[in-house]
Amino acid sequence: MTPLKKIPIECRSIGLSYDGGKTEVLKDISLRIEPGEFFALLGPSGSGKSTLLRLIAGFNRHQRGELLVDGRDISATPPHARNIGMVFQSYALWPHMTVWDNVAFGLVERRMSKAVIKQKVGAALELVGLSQYAQRRPGQLSGGQQQRVALARTIVIEPQVLLLDEPLSNLDKTLRVQMRQELLALQRQLGITTVFVTHDQEEAMTTADRMAVMEGGVVQQVGTPAALFDYPVNAFVAGFVGTTNLVQGEIAAGTGNSLSFRAPALGELALPATSADALPGKATLSFRPHTVKVARVGDACEHRYFWLDGKVEHGEFLGEFVRYHVRVGTMLFAADQLHHASMPGFTTASPIRLGIDVSQIRILAA
Structure with missing residues (x-):
């Protein structure tokens, strides 16, 4: 034809x-x-x-x-x-x-x-x-x-x-x-x-x-x-197109090229002021599980990440990666770790550290 x-x-x-x-x-x-x-x-x-x-x-x-x-x-x-x-x-x-x-x-x-x-x-x-x-x-x-x-x-x-x-x-x-x-x-x-x-x-x-x-x-x-x-x-788009972590909070007026986001789950987080919509007031942060770094307590932590301490509630083995659901205060976050044969994982209730790459955070309207 x-x-x-x-x-x-x-x-x-x-x-x-x-x-x-x-x-x-x-x-x-x-x-x-x-x-x-x-x-x-x-x-x-x-x-x-x-x-x-x-x-x-x-x-x-x-x-x-x-x-x-x-x-x-x-x-x-x-x-x-x-x-x-x-x-x-x-x-x-x-x-x-x-x-x-x-x-x-x-x-x-x-x-x-x-x-x-x-x-x-x-x-x-x-x-x-x-x-x-x-x-x-x-x-x-x-x-x-x-x-x-x-x-x-x-x-x-x-x-x-x-x-x-x-x-x-x-x-x-x-x-x-x-x-x-x-x-x-x-x-x-x-x-x-x-x-x-x-x-x-x-x-x-x-x-x-x-x-x-x-x-x-x-x-x-x-x-x-x-x-x-x-x-x-x-x-809605963030949650429907892929999997994401959503954190509700409030943006405070920033200084220079940064702004301050405050949420009970995260405390205060300094973010780059790259979004024209990131005005002071209620907002939601979105970050994908694959952008979250998983580390053991006591491991050296890279400074470019914002680190949170939590405990593993459960893990899902998905072949190419393991998705951990981690309790941080009142919030439950998803974090992905690439899987390799014989790679030790985290068990339920294990203490864990989550590193959030600030460059991968998206600011959404509340």
């Missing part, structure tokens, strides 16, 4: 409500998805991500705002006229049809010639590696193969946009990793603008060029996976 035209998608102040406006599901959604971009909508159940995806497809209708595809407002265009392909979580394959007939279905509905159908279906099946399964039925295929059929059926009609609604959630972990790599490779080959809905941060971070984190029908932050991980704008 030849690469498809790369087009942008733009949401302008979109609002969607149910029950005559009583239940607001999407609130002033404004974002732009670039031509040929693999864009993820990430958020927990009920955040509005699937509603927004179905709105782009035409299955939901917004009451406010504009939805532009390739610069044209398609808000009033019915789903069948949008030339948008969608892969559902359940795959939605016809169980009584062969793989070939499932993939050909959209072309038959468009009344294309038999020669064109044969050429396009053959190319789509070859693209997803299922040419040899053309005469099988969906029930004779594995979950991963069924997903490929659903993809082939969607891309064979050469849509302007590809929408993916949690297409990996029915697969086991190993197959999910394999299929997300194949999805990304296929998207890169076709160059099609793709919107991928998931609640799995790992899926979003390993595939997306950029992503939007949603909660409560609001886009909390848009950016590259690295930008959202390293520089979250609020506590």
